[in-house]
Each structure stands twice: as C-alpha cells, then as structure tokens.
Amino acid sequence: MRKKRKGSETDATEDELKQGHDSRTSIIRSHYSLEDYSRLKKRCKEDAGTQPIGSFKSRLAGIATAPPCGASSSLVPAGRGLKRKIGCIDVHTQMGRKNKIEDDHTKVEVIGHGKFGSVWLCRSKASGAEFACKTLRKGEETVHREVEIMQHLSGHTGVVTLHSVYEEADCFHLVMELCSGGRLIDQMVEVGQYSEQRAANIFKDVMWVIKYCHDMGVVHRDIKPENILLTTSGKIKLADFGLAMRISNGQTLSGLAGSPAYVAPEVLSGNYSEKVDIWSAGVLLHALLVAALPFKGDSLEAVFDAIKNVKLDFHSGVWETVSKPARDLMARMLTRDVSARITADEVLRHPWILFYTERTLRTLTIKSKLKNQVGASHHHPAILSGVESDENKIDRGSRNDESHALSSSESLNSESEVQDEGGFVDALAVAISNVRISEPKRSRLCGPSGPIEQQCSSNLTANALCRAF
C-alpha cells in the first residue's frame, strides 16, 4: 500500500515514484490542497449557498445542507458527541464504541497517511480479520460529518464499508474495510495511458458509486484517483469522505473544497451542486484516456485560471487517437455550463460507457450471433465480430474474479483489445445519436455553448507544469 499525504506537500512515495515514472507521475498527480489554499485566504468557510430559511438550524449544526439522516442528526450543536450527532449510526457501530480499540484490534502497520494522521492496518483479535483503521482527531466538524456520511453510505459495494467506530476523549477510530489493492492513482502511474476498454470499465464503476452518492444526497467534493481505492480483486472503492457534504434537491453548497486539479470552475466562483463531482470525474477520465491532467499550472492561481478559462481541444493531438464517443463524453463532463453538464446517470447511459461494458458487449454479441444464424455474417460490421471474439475473454474474467467488470476489462486488455478502428468509432458515433437525453438537455448539449473546444496544453507544457502536481 502506498502512502500519501494530502495537502501542499508531495506524496510520501513521490520520490520513489518519480524515479521510475517521472513523467507519468508528474502528469497525473495532484499535490496542492484547496484547504491549504483556502486557509491561507482565510475563507475556508463552508456554508449553504442559496439556502431556504429552513436550513438555518442545520447550518448551525455544521451539516450545511444535510437532509436528516436520523431525527436528531442535524439539530444538535457540533462537537457534542458522535452518537447524538449521528442519528443513523447503526447498532453494530455503536457497540464498537463501548470498548477501546486496543481491546478488539491489534495494530499491525501504517498503510497510509492523510491530513488527519495515519491509517493503520489492524487485525481483529476475535476473528483475525484485517481492517483499515483511520484515527480522526476531534475538533473540526468535518470529522463528525465524515463519519456520519460514511455511515450513511455504507453498504454499497463501491464505498469503503465502515465497520465500527471507537470514540475516545480526543479522537475517533474508524475501523473500515481494508482495501489492499492500493490506490487508483498508483495504478495509473504504473499503467500510463489506459486503453478505452479498460478506462471505460474502471470509469463505469467509479460513476456507479458517484451516482449512488448523489442518489443518497451526498456530494463527495474530492473525486480523484488518490481517493479511489482498490480491493485485492481490483474492485473500486470510493474513500475519503472528509470533504463530503449532504445536499438535498435544489440546494447548493459554497466554499472552497476539493483538490485543485480536479476542482470544478463553479467551486471557485460561487454556489455549486453535485455536478462538481461530474467535473472531477471528467478530469479523472481525461487522465485515464491520455495520461495527463487537463488543467495545469505552476501555481494554484495558474491552475485555477486554467480551470476557469482554458478551452480544451478534443479534436487534435493525442485526442486524435481517442474515439469520438469518448471525446464526446469528455466534453459533456468538462463543460463549464453546469446545466449542460451531464448527470452521473447520463454518464452511465452514454454510448461509450455502454459499449465497452460487459453487458453491452454481451448484447452486441447476441445480436451478432443472431445475425450469424440467419446467414448474414458476411454483412456484419467489423465492430460486431470483434466484440464477439472478445466476449469469451470476459466470461473467463467473470468466473475468476468477483469484480467482473474490472477484471473483464483487465483480461480483455491483457490479451487483444477491441481496437478503435474507423468502423468501430463510426458505430459508436451512430450510437451516440440514440442516447436518450431529454429534449431541453439535448438542445443544451448540442448548442453552441456545448462541448468545450479549442486548444489543450501540449504534453511539453504539461511536463513543465505538472511538477507541481
């Protein structure tokens, strides 16, 4: 497990990584902390944006826009204790708090570093099971919120499960599911540019969990590969809810929060919604597809300026090697027009995602087989026969690995991938026109103010600028 440290400092393993992967590391890592920046600016004050009057009490409670999780969750002054603060904490978690963590677990080794301290690998004395233990010092309301939101989201396969919480006078110990597969960022440094097949399968899993968060009224606000952990079988787990906020329909957040390279432009300028996670995920997709961050700079101000003003060009340079549907999705996620930016659900229904996922490949294969049966195989577009030959590999991956989506993509990639040839891209482009987007949104998406166009910094520039990231 690699160590990391958020903030203005570099990652703990940066030197090591730089030796082996200097350019890739520098291109996709993000080292600035918006919190540090906002502390400097003395304006790291989170608040509800255009909140109706009724939200006043919840703002007092420090959960700015939280719909009630438990009846008492948003009406108790901050800092009065986890149990009262968190109405929805379950029995198992509450019971864990009655003992000291040392009574139940043995600390084995440090496996990660965060801004709140170390994350430990610990072993249950009763069962021998291994967990990750994160200790949060009391004092900041965000600590309570992180626990509350993890509890709220726990249970989804894409979220790191919170097993128990131990409270001490000055801290909480969170005993979480152990993700032994490391962080996505570390895999990205190893891999560099992902094939579209593999990127789509990873990204689909990321978007599923983001959609889940949004459906549950949670904005993560710090989507980045550093916060996406992997299990030993390669399953994606979203972690670090330290900046997450509850939000209900129509409400907005304000306050500078996130990681600079991934932060959405509206975070820098005013009120924002869950769409900030879509932007950040778009930055992640950009990094997966071309192994570079889209917005770069040699200072925080320069990065922010790029986020607000740089016009990305998905038509030339490295993007010429990427399929049109992938570029289309990028543009729909990285549009500064928040109302035109697609939702998590729409991302998941985008043809590029659908095409590359196992279910879609299977569907296409079935269609291909049906056509074969009626003797039309010689009329098949190349795309279908290519997909069919790959499906067997998917099945093998699914049988051997619980993470069928990711493993299938890995197995596909380890052998021969579907190539983005002309017919393939064209077929996907045709599929895009069939995406079901409501009329108003379609017109917004396709209108003149739609996808971002224009120039992107070249890799040359990126190498120079990305030292800071």
Ligand SMILES: Nc1ncnc2c1ncn2[C@@H]1O[C@H](COP(=O)(O)OP(=O)(O)OP(=O)(O)O)[C@@H](O)[C@H]1O
């Ligand atoms: N459940 C887990 N399983 C394995 N490792 C973990 C787990 N949770 C955290 N880690 C490791 O600890 C590191 C820090 O954890 P986390 O990001 O939750 O802490 P943080 O203080 O909120 O960090 P940040 O400074 O990024 O906000 C992670 O990058 C990861 O390497």
